[in-house]
Amino acid sequence: xxxxxxxxxxxxxxxxxxxxxxxxxxxxxxxxxxxxxxxxxxxxxxxxxxxxxxxxxxxxxxxxxxxxxxxxxxxxxxxxxxxxxxxxxxxxxxxxxxxxxxxxxxxxxxxxxxxxxxxxxxxxxxxxxxxxxxxxxxxxxxxxxxxxxxxxxxxxxxxxxxxxxxxxxxxxxxxxxxxxxxxxxxxxxxxxxxxxxxxxxxxxxxxxxxxxxxxxxxxxxxxxxxxxxxxxxxxxxxxxxxxxxxxxxxxxxxxxxxxxxxxxxxxxxxxxxxxxxxxxxxxxxxxxxxxxxxxxxxxxxxxxxxxxxxxxxxxxxxxxxxxxxxxxxxxxxxxxxxxxxxxxxxxxxxxxxxxxxxxxxxxxxxxxxxxxxxxxxxxxxxxxxxxxxxxxxxxxxxxxxxxxxx
Amino acid sequence: xxxxxxxxxxxxxxxxxxxxxxxxxxxxxxxxxxxxxxxxxxxxxxxxxxxxxxxxxxxxxxxxxxxxxxxxxxxxxxxxxxxxxxxxxxxxxxxxxxxxxxxxxxxxxxxxxxxxxxxxxxxxxxxxxxxxxxxxxxxxxxxxxxxxxxxxxxxxxxxxxxxxxxxxxxxxxxxxxxxxxxxxxxxxxxxxxxxxxxxxxxxxxxxxxxxxxxxxxxxxxxxxxxxxxxxxxxxxxxxxxxxxxxxxxxxxxxxxxxxxxxxxxxxxxxxxxxxxxxxxxxxxxxxxxxxxxxxxxxxxxxxxxxxxxxxxxxxxxxxxxx
Numbered sequence: 001x002x003x004x005x006x007x008x009x010x011x012x013x014x015x016x017x018x019x020x021x022x023x024x025x026x027x028x029x030x031x032x033x034x035x036x037x038x039x040x041x042x043x044x045x046x047x048x049x050x051x052x053x054x055x056x057x058x059x060x061x062x063x064x065x066x067x068x069x070x071x072x073x074x075x076x077x078x079x080x081x082x083x084x085x086x087x088x089x090x091x092x093x094x095x096x097x098x099x100x101x102x103x104x105x106x107x108x109x110x111x112x113x114x115x116x117x118x119x120x121x122x123x124x125x126x127x128x129x130x131x132x133x134x135x136x137x138x139x140x141x142x143x144x145x146x147x148x149x150x151x152x153x154x155x156x157x158x159x160x161x162x163x164x165x166x167x168x169x170x171x172x173x174x175x176x177x178x179x180x181x182x183x184x185x186x187x188x189x190x191x192x193x194x195x196x197x198x199x200x201x202x203x204x205x206x207x208x209x210x211x212x213x214x215x216x217x218x219x220x221x222x223x224x225x226x227x228x229x230x231x232x233x234x235x236x237x238x239x240x241x242x243x244x245x246x247x248x249x250x251x252x253x254x255x256x257x258x259x260x261x262x263x264x265x266x267x268x269x270x271x272x273x274x275x276x277x278x279x280x281x282x283x284x285x286x287x288x289x290x291x292x293x294x295x296x297x298x299x300x301x302x303x304x305x306x307x308x309x310x311x312x313x314x315x316x317x318x319x320x321x322x323x324x325x326x327x328x329x330x331x332x333x334x335x336x337x338x339x340x341x342x343x344x345x346x347x348x349x350x351x352x353x354x355x356x357x358x359x360x361x362x363x364x365x366x367x368x369x370x371x372x373x374x375x376x377x378x379x380x381x382x383x384x385x386x387x388x389x390x391x392x393x394x395x396x397x398x399x400x401x402x403x404x405x406x
Numbered sequence: 407x408x409x410x411x412x413x414x415x416x417x418x419x420x421x422x423x424x425x426x427x428x429x430x431x432x433x434x435x436x437x438x439x440x441x442x443x444x445x446x447x448x449x450x451x452x453x454x455x456x457x458x459x460x461x462x463x464x465x466x467x468x469x470x471x472x473x474x475x476x477x478x479x480x481x482x483x484x485x486x487x488x489x490x491x492x493x494x495x496x497x498x499x500x501x502x503x504x505x506x507x508x509x510x511x512x513x514x515x516x517x518x519x520x521x522x523x524x525x526x527x528x529x530x531x532x533x534x535x536x537x538x539x540x541x542x543x544x545x546x547x548x549x550x551x552x553x554x555x556x557x558x559x560x561x562x563x564x565x566x567x568x569x570x571x572x573x574x575x576x577x578x579x580x581x582x583x584x585x586x587x588x589x590x591x592x593x594x595x596x597x598x599x600x601x602x603x604x605x606x607x608x609x610x611x612x613x614x615x616x617x618x619x620x621x622x623x624x625x626x627x628x629x630x631x632x633x634x635x636x637x638x639x640x641x642x643x644x645x646x647x648x649x650x651x652x653x654x655x656x657x658x659x660x661x662x663x664x665x666x667x668x669x670x671x672x673x674x675x676x677x678x679x680x681x682x683x684x685x686x687x688x689x690x691x692x693x694x695x696x697x698x699x700x701x702x703x704x705x706x707x708x709x710x711x712x713x714x715x716x717x718x719x720x721x722x723x724x725x726x727x728x
Contacts, residue, residue: 011449036449037427037493041411055411056427069414082416137416240483259480260575267480 001397002026002084004071005389006064007091008130010122011036013063017071017078018390026078027071028386031063039063043070051076060126061133068137085141088134089393091182091385092127092145094120096173100153102392104400105131105143113145119173119230142400144393151181154222162229176234178226180208180330182388184216185223187329187381194366195325195377203320205313208383209339210330211239211282215309217316225319227312233268236312237305239282242272244308277301284332284339306342313343317350323376326352329383335363344369344378351375426450426598430503430536432528433513434465434496437545440573441510442469446493447486448602453495453502462496469494504535508598510567512545514667520674522549526557533558541594543567547618548674552584552611561586565595568615569604571662579604580615613678618671621659622684625668628656629687632722639707639726640717657707658715660690661700669694689722696725 001021007014016028029043039057044050053070057063070076079085090105096116103109110131117124134143160176161169168174184206191206192199200221207215213236216226227235227243237243245268254264275282278301280290290298317323328340337359345354353374358367362380370378429445431438431454442452456462473490476482495502503509511528515521525544532542540563544554547568555564566582579599583592599606609615614622628642637645643655652659660668669691675684693699693706700706701715707726709716718726
């Protein structure tokens, strides 16, 4: 089965063409600067052939039309005709309380997602544009939505509710949802696979550390808690986001700096986190380099970053009544030995025996970083959200087929 | 041999013709600068025209300073600034707006009297270079678009779009169709309004639209109260802000607009309607004669030092000076 996976952002579309069940990536690419000056498609094929095409791309539908055009082209294509496309899987950021798993997209599903726009006004509209475009361009091809929030829908009410008047939850669905669901699900399952242990018997803490970062407590195969909340701002210190912040302090900032809502939003989303504290960069590598060169603020930034992760690991171990596996993933989690070391070393009291030798220099591949006799396993597992979307799409489309024939 | 993106089209999506790619701005004062930023921020290329190379360079610096200020107030990031600047260019040459889909005229004439002829001249110059389907819009609120556009070969392409400062915050734009304006012109303007996130308030052509016509008598009346010695500038402003929900009091507003500009609006309205309520207050005329134009020059009804607004303690007979 050939499946296109689409991740539509406000002015970009990331795409991959998968062959399932072999999991081969036949082609992938990026449509960038949609509706802006200098729009382009960067496309690469399995055999290494690459092309960059520049031109006018006015909207998502046009971008998707072009990427389909490239996929079936003689020169750069991987398939002969659009008829070979069996399904399209979409990444959708916010499904609110509507869906606790991936779904086959119908008119009703689209209507439900449209109702969630309020919850993710920046992310959901472009995701929906991707769905509308495929509906227009490939009307007979089945589509599946895979949601960032879905995996965390297993959180119990006492964890997802905020300490605010309950009527606000009822009126606006203000509660914690969590994000990076596909990633947390993928790496936790993969950890169980690698260890050869039953997924539903494990207590796993997954640390997705990228530019955005979140950490999840996964007990017996279900998300119990995660550090992001109603929006991706809560929790860990991120590249440019604050993470946990006293609301009183935030109100004080708004008052002192006379900020309006949109500016306040920019402050906590784009000017804060590692960038804001260090004043250097949102990129871990730049901050580490500055710290090595003796920059004190860079040093404290790193300490804050590590500490927040340690704190959540401790909290989630307590929440689950222990922990069996800690997984690192995401750009920083996969590639930064220092972060892994500072967040999990000296935790023997919890049963974590971290092996520096295994950690050192390890980048971007699956590995176990704890000693062989460590009660808790510390692992690195590169995430693959696109593959999760492709697999979910495959399973849902296959099961519908068998339902129809049976 | 390089491939063109168009060659990969499936021919299914409509090639949306008439989408706005580039906007021109003639006369890049405060309004022109704010508009340039807003339009560029929406992903559209901006070419502005001003009177001299020095002025063009100065405008670029001012736009940059405006964006730096927003960064320092957390409203923008450095990379967003770069992106915005990359889409704005300035020149003294009308040819640089030849490929624009819409051109705004936002001139500020320093000369006394009406700017009707100046605006007509600009309209004519623009029509000579732009494409037949391009729209010409004026930011005037008190002059008649029909009258400005009457000098065009194709007056149906002209419309009034009255923006308000600060453009980034005010959600509306007053839109005025002249007696000639075509539906196509209106459609292009509507598209732009959508792209830049402004709600159109459609106004039938009438001097002052809604905003200026309401504002002028308010400021005039404030001047009357001041002249009669009923209350001070600061007290009048504070009372109006506290009781009417205005963000600025009438004198703060007058200083911000520029008293010279305000005087022109009043004169235009007075000529159009002949009503006493639009007749410029003598206080305002005297201030303008003394070149106390307001915030722009550092003194009007208040004194301005940097970001600070200071109260003047003198009598209004001395224009507030002690």
